[in-house]
Amino acid sequence: MVAHNDAQLKRSVAMREHLSRFHEYTLQLDVPGNVPADSLAMHPAFTDRSARMEAIIKLIREMTGVEQKLLHSRAQSRDGYMQKTYKYKWIIMMVAVVFLSSAFILLDREIRRNKRYGIDLERTIDNLNRSNSELEQFVYVASHDLQEPLRKIRSFSDRTISKYRNALPEDVYHMLSKIDESSRRMQLLIQDLLSFSRIVNKGTHPEGLDLNTALLQAQSNLSEMITEHGAIIESENLPAIQGYPSQMEQLFQNLLSNSVKYHKHGGKPQIKITYELVQGEVIPKIKPSHTDLHFHLIKVSDNGIGFRKEFAEKIFVIFQRLHDRNEFAGTGIGLAICKRIVSNHNGYIFADSPDGGGANFCIYLPA
């Protein structure tokens, strides 16, 4: 109890000294006959013992006084400390309350914003779906109903030519032929638009399919064209994917026929199909959410006439053509259909044409 206080320690040492002497004296005096009863008060042991006793009492008083003072000051400091703690408690509590409430407000705001965002998203999806199905309907109906009058124009001009061929002046015949030619071209455009609009995934689910089979099927569909031009087609082993078999077949068919069609004059078309598995981040302009995925890269390369670099994106736009109609026939739907098919499979398609000629089509399909 006094170990921490030097003054008190000294006092307690002194007190121990007094006490032991007191004890000694008491033992001396207690032995019967050692000290005669009448001379007890005069005996040095007795007087000294009394003096010791007083000293002890004094010491105890001093020590008690000191301890009480200490106790008092400690109690005071404790009170002060408690008061301070109390204050700190309040401050901490206030801070906590402020912190919690601001967190709550922030959270609430975030949740509200999230909810609003969700509603917006839902509305956008609704709008998108509606405009999509309206567009599909529009294209379908338009192409159907547009075909009707066109068929009539062709049929009647056709019949006029065939029935009155000999009676017609040359320029009338020429003009009627122009009507027939233009309406035939418009028919082609409408039919292509219709086939483009039919490439949708509505109501069907993707299934497991082997791309080798799709490629073989496409080749057999084009066998006449391939034989006619002496085209050589080489392919690496292709993977199996989840998708729509008829669409994949059409994709290969359009790419192959494109390569055969735009071969170099006087040369034989050579088409190479290679395959590798790549990480999403190598794909240019990939959606951020796709970067971590793996993709099958199927590359179709030919030795044809190629195209100028600035047309690399334009060639996928519907009815965009890079050549004169007299040079190469067609409406310009083939690659637009390819792009749509690849988009239907959540993939990417790019075209490039190296300086030496030829064209490369890179198709990325999610693995």
Place this chain on the structure above:
Amino acid sequence: MNYRHILMADDDADDRFLVKAAFEDNEIPNPIVFFEDGERLLDYVSGQTEDLHPVLIFLDLNMPKRDGREVLQTLRNNRIWNTVPIIIFSTSNAPEDICAAYELGANCYIVKPSSYEGLKEVILNVQNFWLHTAALPR
């Protein structure tokens, strides 16, 4: 050679004219009777006896009142008329239309050709197959 008559229901006057012209230009001797919609064809059919069976029926798919599908269904459920060959003659080349027509019992589906020359050829082919080649129920 079969000289019985042919029925055709089509709401489009131009098409009726063109088909008639194609029959004439191909010099097909069978008389052809036209109807403006499916209901008229069914009315005509219900008033006929067995002896006057047509040799062929051409049906357009999209017609007012009763369309080609309904007529097809009605004829296929009729005890007397369920054996007459029916050719669907429509502008639609939608896979679902073609499939539905055969499911309902059509014998043939022809997409209307887009030119008169094409039509003439189709009518000639129809004559060659259905009137000259195929054996038909009496």
